[in-house]
Amino acid sequence: MQKVQLLAGEQALSKLNCKVFQQQWFELYQACRWATPFQSVEFILCWFEHYNHAYLPLVVLEENEQGVQNLWLLAQDQSTSMIVHAGAHQAEYQCWLSCNDRFDSFLKRGLVLLKGQTYFPELTLKFLPPILSHIIATTDQLTARHIMRNEQQPLIRFDAKQAPWASLRKKSNKSKLSRLRKLGDVSIELVSEGASGFDDDLQRIATCYDLRQGAVNHCLPFRQDSHKLAFTHALISHHQDVKILKMTLNNTIIAAVVGVINQGEFSVAVFSYDPTYSRHSPGKLLMLMGAQLLAERQLKAIDLTPGGTWKARYANAYANVSVLRLFIEPIAYYRACLSELLLTSCKRLLRHCDMTPQQARDKAQCLRQRLGLQTQPVSIVEAYDNYQINICSLLAVEVSFVIRENQLVDFVEFSCQLSMEQQSHFLSHCLARLEAGATGYSVKELGVVKSCGWVVPPSKHREAAEDHPANSENFCLLADIYCAESLAENERQSYLIGIVQREVIRREKSGQLTLLVSDEYLKSKQFHHSAFSYVDSASTELSQLLSHN
Numbered sequence: 001m002q003k004v005q006l007l008a009g010e011q012a013l014s015k016l017n018c019k020v021f022q023q024q025w026f027e028l029y030q031a032c033r034w035a036t037p038f039q040s041v042e043f044i045l046c047w048f049e050h051y052n053h054a055y056l057p058l059v060v061l062e063e064n065e066q067g068v069q070n071l072w073l074l075a076q077d078q079s080t081s082m083i084v085h086a087g088a089h090q091a092e093y094q095c096w097l098s099c100n101d102r103f104d105s106f107l108k109r110g111l112v113l114l115k116g117q118t119y120f121p122e123l124t125l126k127f128l129p130p131i132l133s134h135i136i137a138t139t140d141q142l143t144a145r146h147i148m149r150n151e152q153q154p155l156i157r158f159d160a161k162q163a164p165w166a167s168l169r170k171k172s173n174k175s176k177l178s179r180l181r182k183l184g185d186v187s188i189e190l191v192s193e194g195a196s197g198f199d200d201d202l203q204r205i206a207t208c209y210d211l212r213q214g215a216v217n218h219c220l221p222f223r224q225d226s227h228k229l230a231f232t233h234a235l236i237s238h239h240q241d242v243k244i245l246k247m248t249l250n251n252t253i254i255a256a257v258v259g260v261i262n263q264g265e266f267s268v269a270v271f272s273y274d275p276t277y278s279r280h281s282p283g284k285l286l287m288l289m290g291a292q293l294l295a296e297r298q299l300k301a302i303d304l305t306p307g308g309t310w311k312a313r314y315a316n317a318y319a320n321v322s323v324l325r326l327f328i329e330p331i332a333y334y335r336a337c338l339s340e341l342l343l344t345s346c347k348r349l350l351r352h353c354d355m356t357p358q359q360a361r362d363k364a365q366c367l368r369q370r371l372g373l374q375t376q377p378v379s380i381v382e383a384y385d386n387y388q389i390n391i392c393s394l395l396a397v398e399v400s401f402v403i404r405e406n407q408l409v410d411f412v413e414f415s416c417q418l419s420m421e422q423q424s425h426f427l428s429h430c431l432a433r434l435e436a437g438a439t440g441y442s443v444k445e446l447g448v449v450k451s452c453g454w455v456v457p458p459s460k461h462r463e464a465a466e467d468h469p470a471n472s473e474n475f476c477l478l479a480d481i482y483c484a485e486s487l488a489e490n491e492r493q494s495y496l497i498g499i500v501q502r503e504v505i506r507r508e509k510s511g512q513l514t515l516l517v518s519d520e521y522l523k524s525k526q527f528h529h530s531a532f533s534y535v536d537s538a539s540t541e542l543s544q545l546l547s548h549n
Contacts, residue, residue, distance in 0.1 A: 002064045004106055006113035008076075012057040016045060024067040028097050034131040036267075037260045038091035042239040044073050047087045050231040054078055057086070058117065060096075060110040070106040072096040074114075074123075081118045085125055090231070092260070092267055092305050093321075094125040095132050104141045111144055111328055121332040125324045127151060127306055133322040145327040147340055154315035155265070156287065156302040158295040164316065165292035173281075173288065180280045184250035188289045190297065191244050193237035201246065202233055205256045207409045208272035214415060214427035223416060232258060232270070242269075245294070247286040255282035257290065259302075266294050267303040276406050278435035287314050309358070384478075385525060386535040387515040391504055393531035399498040401443055406434070410442035414449040417484060426482065433480065439506065441499045451495040453481030455503040477503070479517035489524050496521065497529060 007015050015021055022041050029035045037043055048057055055075035062070040073086040073096075085094035096103065114123070128136070130153065136142045156164050167173055180186050191198070206222040206229050214220050222228050236242045241261040246253050255273035259266045273283040291302055304311040306321055327333035350360055404410060411430045415423045433454050434440055442452035456478045481499060483492055500515065515532075525534045 002062050002069060004060065004062045004070075004109040004113065006110070006117060007059040007061070008117060009056055012059040013048070013052075015059055015061075016048065016057060021068070025071060025097075028068050028071055028099060031099050032097040034095060034129045034135070035097055036093040036095070036129055036262050037239065037241050038085075038087055038093050039071075039073060039095065039097055040239070040241075043091070043235065044086050046235050046238055047090065047231065048075075050227045050234065051075075051088075055084075055086075055088070058083065058114070060106075060113065062106050070096065070098045070103060072107075072110055076118060081120065083114060083118070083120050083123050090228075090269075092269060093127055093129045093262070095128055101135055101139070101141060104143055107142065107326075108144045111326060115328045121327070121329065122336065123326045125326075127153070127321040128324050130319045130321055133320055136322070136324070145330070145333040147325045147327075147333075147336055149323045149325075149340065151306045151321050151323060153306050153319040153321045154304040154311040155317045155319060156291055156304065156314055157317040158291060158300055160316045163292075163295075165288050165295075168285075168288050173285070176280045177285055180249065180277070180282070180285070185248075187248050188286065188293050189246055189248070190290075190293060191246065192240070192242070193233070195244075197251070199233070201244065201253050201256070202229065202236075203409075204253050204274075205244070205258065205270060205272050206232075207412055208256075208274055209270055210412050211275065211408055211427060212272065212431060214412070214423060215431035216428075218420070218424045220412065220416070223412065245286065245290045247282055247289070249277070255286040257286065261299065262303065264299055265301045265303040266299055268305050274408070275431055275434040276408075276440070279437060284314075309356075383520075383537065384516045384518055385522065385537050387517065387527070388533045388535055389500070389513050389515050390531050391510050391513060393529070394497070394501055394504060397497055397501065397529055397531055399494070399501060401445060401494070401498060403498050403502045404442045404444060405502075406440050407442055407444075408434075408440075410444055410449045410452055411440060414442070414452050414482065417449075429480070439503070441502060443495050443498065448484075450487060450491070451481060451483035451499075453479065453499065455479050455481075455500055476514045476516060479515055479521070481517070481521055483521070489522070490528065492522055493527055493529070497531070 026041055029040055032039075048055070054077065056078055058074040058076055060070075060072035060074065061068055074083055075086045075088065076083050077088075085091050087094070096107070098106070111123070114120070128148075133148075133150070136148060158164065168177065177186070189195075191201075195201075210220040210222050236244065236258070239260075242258070243261065243266075244256055244258055245266070246256040248254065253274070254277045256271075257266075257268050258270040259268050261267075271283070273286070287302065294302065301317075302314075304315060325336060327336065347357075350357060411427070415427050415430075418426055430440070433456070438454040438456055440452065440454060443450045477500065479496065479500065481496055483495060487495075496517065504513070514535075525537070527534070
């Protein structure tokens with residue numbers, strides 16, 4: 001008789017590292033028709049190697065004389081005791097492995113064993129692969145208490161009536177690609193570990209990814225998880241199905257996808273692009289040109305993976321996947337059923353009102369602000385100081401530090417010195433500036449970013465241009481500069497001078513100019529350099545002046 005076992009901790013690790021078991025695991029993985037690379041030997045062992053400090057391995061298995069028949073690879077968070085799929089959120093698709101479609105008894109007995117390991121209200125698998133979602137939805141092979149919510153899996157299918165890369169013939173896309181090629185050599189590659197410049201490429205991908213995630217989702221995945229970069233590097237090194245699809249300009253990455261080849265599809269794990277090239281839409285071009293390259297490698301689609309409204313812009317087909325919530329305790333199950341019922345009703349109401357969930361959240365936030373339940377967001381600049389600058393004198397000032405241009409890692413590092421609210425605000429502003437074409441400047445000394453920002457010419461801002469025409473010698477610059485709170489006033493002035501000087505040299509300006517700089521930046525209104533002379537201050541709302549270019 002087959003017996004379901006639960007192995008935990010050292011016992012589980014010993015089993016996972018057993019060569020005989022690994023061979024049986026591999027054979028089951030090959031036989032299971034819904035298996036994904038996130039249940040493979042390479043992925044699971046690599047993840048536990050890098051996260052064994054945070055997660056306790058749990059292995060639920062059922063064996064007979066022929067070998068392993070059912071296998072469920074889980075982990076227990078040592079800080080919360082919660083049970084998750086091995087790989088946690090880094091496993092894009094989560095499931096158990098079975099040699100056939102009759103797994104109900106195995107799951108129920110496994111859940112009972114897990115209950116004895118620790119108390120947990122539920123176990124969530126996000127997302128079930130499409131085949132397994134279909135089996136559960138159309139058969140009686142899951143009788144344990146559960147809630148299954150369908151989600152859409154956006155795909156770029158290569159066999160669509162019009163191939164994705166056909167869009168490259170559109171005038172707008174041809175123009176963007178043409179402009180990009182005028183800057184140098186553009187290439188698309190699918191690479192793995194060992195490729196030239198691999199380490200630098202991965203670091204650049206992580207930086208661009210953190211910058212955008214910090215601006216949009218208020219998190220820095222690679223910075224906040226100190227093991228994520230090493231894990232990603234090791235996974236690409238040891239797993240033949242994990243690749244980097246990249247677009248390079250003069251051998252420098254400007255857009256990339258870290259992805260996993262999964263049943264003939266390229267599943268996106270990390271998607272990033274360099275915001276300083278946004279006007280050329282490198283992310284979009286990578287998807288279109290990359291689709292053609294992947295099709296040539298006999299793949300059938302790019303799996304954009306569920307979640308993220310931006311993916312709808314690229315998808316030409318959808319499949320069904322599911323979020324599965326499994327329960328042991330009846331009260332937790334019925335409470336979850338009530339929540340799901342309310343969620344479904346809210347979604348139905350939003351559809352009736354022709355409103356997206358994000359629009360509803362925005363309206364709710366506005367209402368909270370009106371009722372005084374939430375503070376108003378702080379304006380980027382509420383007041384400014386007006387300085388007249390003599391460019392000749394400015395250029396004569398000796399700058400003793402190095403001004404760095406568009407070093408994205410500096411902006412991410414600087415954001416880590418800020419509070420969570422300030423960090424989100426700063427990175428949102430940073431992303432908007434870089435995507436709008438501004439040049440980012442930074443000063444880094446002894447490994448610490450001391451100051452960073454932009455000097456934006458008035459031609460980018462209608463309101464400023466009306467008072468200071470960009471084609472006159474007396475023109476206005478808006479200084480958007482941040483620095484560490486601990487910096488002395490003379491250091492603040494020096495960094496401002498250096499950054500403005502660098503911008504003036506770039507734009508080959510001469511004569512006089514007017515500089516508008518946030519009154520929060522300089523505590524003293526008197527510069528120690530004759531190049532700057534204070535004119536006046538004004539309290540005003542500059543949100544429109546500092547909006548997207």
